Amino acid sequence: TAGITQAPTSQILAAGRSMTLRCTQDMRHNAMYWYRQDLGLGLRLIHYSNTAGTTGKGEVPDGYSVSRANTDDFPLTLASAVPSQTSVYFCASSDSGSGANVLTFGAGSRLTVL
Amino acid sequence: GQNIDQPTEMTATEGAIVQINCTYQTSGFNGLFWYQQHAGEAPTFLSYNVLDGLEEKGRFSSFLSRSKGYSYLLLKELQMKDSASYLCAVRDSNYQLIWGAGTKLIIKP
Numbered sequence: 001t002a003g004i005t006q007a008p009t010s011q012i013l014a015a016g017r018s019m020t021l022r023c024t025q026d027m028r029h030n031a032m033y034w035y036r037q038d039l040g041l042g043l044r045l046i047h048y049s050n051t052a053g054t055t056g057k058g059e060v061p062d063g064y065s066v067s068r069a070n071t072d073d074f075p076l077t078l079a080s081a082v083p084s085q086t087s088v089y090f091c092a093s094s095d096s097g098s099g100a101n102v103l104t105f106g107a108g109s110r111l112t113v114l
Numbered sequence: 115g116q117n118i119d120q121p122t123e124m125t126a127t128e129g130a131i132v133q134i135n136c137t138y139q140t141s142g143f144n145g146l147f148w149y150q151q152h153a154g155e156a157p158t159f160l161s162y163n164v165l166d167g168l169e170e171k172g173r174f175s176s177f178l179s180r181s182k183g184y185s186y187l188l189l190k191e192l193q194m195k196d197s198a199s200y201l202c203a204v205r206d207s208n209y210q211l212i213w214g215a216g217t218k219l220i221i222k223p
Binding site for chain 1: 145149155156157158159164203213216
């Protein structure tokens, strides 16, 4: 089934450690996004990429970095995790050439930083 | 600042109709989206409105009034599987999506 694969599904991480959340899509979408979802808040954009080779900062980029070496992969790295980064992380993609630019989401990665 | 408001939680009865409201104040407007999110799962796309009026898709309809900064999602013939959170999102003048916190809909038999 076509879509977005995220890994890991969940992870417990000690504060100060680094972590990379993986995201792969097979829909050949040009745009990809990383969001975090916290209780009582709307989805917040961390970083995005409009096309392979380019990335941009979203609403809450501090403490996170991304790369987009090719169309399919968009990993999110936490260089030195802090407890406030405990959240559910969703990767998404879209065909930004379409009018509605609908997002397709991965299943999410639940990260707990202790 | 930019803001999306929707009720935190609503309860409805199986077989009934429910309307979930969303009001927004954003820097410009380039479309409004509704997504459904079951607990522990990813959001999935339900509807998109860019012009005023009603868009109907089976049991679900979405309405938009740009002059009032207002939308609603109407769910008819409610089923237990409709128990989920419903997320309203607006695309602003910079084509960035602004998300509401979501409305948790509880369906009772």
